[in-house]
Amino acid sequence: MNNLDLLVRLAQPGDAEDIAALSRELIERGLPWNWRPARVLKAIRNPETNVAVAGVAGELAGFGIMEYLETDAYLALFAVGHAxxxxxxxxxxxxxxxxxxxxxxxxxxxLETRRDNVPARSFYNELAYQEVAIRHNRYSDGVDGILLEKWLRPRPEGEVLE
Ligand SMILES: CC(C)(COP(=O)(O)OP(=O)(O)OC[C@H]1O[C@@H](n2cnc3c(N)ncnc32)[C@H](O)[C@@H]1OP(=O)(O)O)[C@@H](O)C(=O)NCCC(=O)NCCS
Incomplete structure (x- = not known):
């Protein structure tokens, strides 16, 4: 992808419908639709949450929703459209x-992903995320979740972190 064609920016309220539609199609397919436009809009307006979108030729190609917790950030949702x-x-x-x-x-x-989502696990592993735990029966269809993490700063020695 030519860098000039790709624009990554903070989401605007007008992106909420497209983000929710992508989430439904790519992440929540066959599952209850939790990330509806109103919830995405709330995230866009929440100062503790960063909603980013990637646009190609003016079209929404992908998005990510990252929540800031006390010392960690949590990637709640992330997807790039099939095309x-x-x-x-x-x-x-x-x-x-x-x-x-x-x-x-x-x-x-x-972040957490489904155990059966091999593309996503490969993607995060490639970007230096480590798989640290299995959460059994995490999803409503009974599939396990895999917890992944990436340290942005040197990991504190001897400190036990949940
Ligand atoms: C996982 C996902 C976000 C990857 O996005 P993407 O834009 O296609 O990823 P990139 O092109 O930046 O890939 C970077 C690297 O990740 C790895 N990777 C990405 N997709 C992969 C796949 N389907 N199979 C194996 N490795 C993959 C590769 O190493 C790739 O580098 P390469 O293309 O040079 O080999 C995308 O497939 C997606 O949105 N899937 C559906 C939704 C989802 O599962 N979201 C994440 C869970 S919440």
């Missing part, structure tokens, strides 16, 4: 969110 996958958009979008999390002072990023 735009394997073009480096996910890498750019997550890099943008990671840079924002660093500036916000987050020490690590955590």
């Amino acid at each position: 735009n996958q394997r073009k480096g958009i996910g890498r750019s979008l997550l890099g943008w969110l990671e840079a924002s999390a660093r500036v916000a002072g987050a020490q690590r990023i955590r």
